[in-house]
Amino acid sequence: QVQLVESGGGLVQAGGSLRLSCAGSGRTLSTYTMGWFRRAPGKEREFVAVISWSGGMPRYADSVKGRFTISRDNAKNTAYLQMNSLKPEDTAVYYCAARSGSGGSTRDADYGSWGQGTQVTVSS
Secondary structure (H helix, E strand, O other), X not given: OOEEEEEXXXXXXXXXXXXXXXXXXXXXXXXXXXXXXXXXOOOOOEEEEEEOOOOOOOEEOOOOOOOEEEEEEHHHOEEEEEEOOOOHHHOEEEEEEXXXXXXXXXXXXXXXXXXXXXXXXXXX
């Protein structure tokens, strides 16, 4: 399995931006679909964004569409989540996940490798 480590979380005011990174090790991420999920306090983990192994066909949750952008750099074995116009309701622990093969799944059960998560807190 590939190991994933997220970074880039922190405290930001509403309207601000953060860029999360997800670095892979142990295996190349180039053949993996990469997803971002988040868990807010008291809520279940939810889908945020997904990108295919080639970088195409990104999909987003309706709640982040137009504000978040998922991308990847296979040469750096890293995936990213650019988050703009952040809102207090975006406060959560953000996780990246890898799924072997193609298919932009939004189901966390379809992902076999997970990072430890990074905290994002948006103040009003």
